Amino acid sequence: MTSSSVALRAAIHGALRSDSALSAALGGAHVYDEPPKNAAFPYVTLGEARLIDASSDDGPTQEHQLTLHAWSREGGHREAHVIAGALLQALDDTPLSPDGHRLVNLRFTIADIRRESDGRTYHALVRFRAVTEPWS
Numbered sequence: 001m002t003s004s005s006v007a008l009r010a011a012i013h014g015a016l017r018s019d020s021a022l023s024a025a026l027g028g029a030h031v032y033d034e035p036p037k038n039a040a041f042p043y044v045t046l047g048e049a050r051l052i053d054a055s056s057d058d059g060p061t062q063e064h065q066l067t068l069h070a071w072s073r074e075g076g077h078r079e080a081h082v083i084a085g086a087l088l089q090a091l092d093d094t095p096l097s098p099d100g101h102r103l104v105n106l107r108f109t110i111a112d113i114r115r116e117s118d119g120r121t122y123h124a125l126v127r128f129r130a131v132t133e134p135w136s
Helices: 003-017 020-026 078-091
Strands: 043-053 062-072 101-115 122-134
Touching (some): 003 043, 003 078, 020 043, 020 078, 078 101, 078 122
Antiparallel strands (some): 062 122
16 A cells, blocks of 8 residues: 555544544444454454545545444444444544645445344444545
8 A cells, every 4th residue: 555545544543543422432442453352342443445546637646445344242233333423423524634645535435234143243334435645
């Protein structure tokens, strides 16, 4: 990945860890790039990223497609839905400042919430689209 994706992920990670509504839903700032072994539920992980060259005559532009994962074992879908909503509120159209780049926009695109095959873990996948440009 490029420096823009590293910078954007760091800015998102920082914004999520400092968001009070998300921390309340998680019972703390349980947002991880890689969760610790035996992480207590619920928690959020930064997931897959896709980077697309969206450059034009105006200069280099990159589109980022990002997935966040929320994990719950509270019993039922409710907690996973609450956390997905908190992720949406924390990030949709939020003016982040990725190091060395300008965030043109950050928009929610889709969320999927499902029960995992173990029958007790609920998993919300929350996807966002971002566009960045390098600072000139």
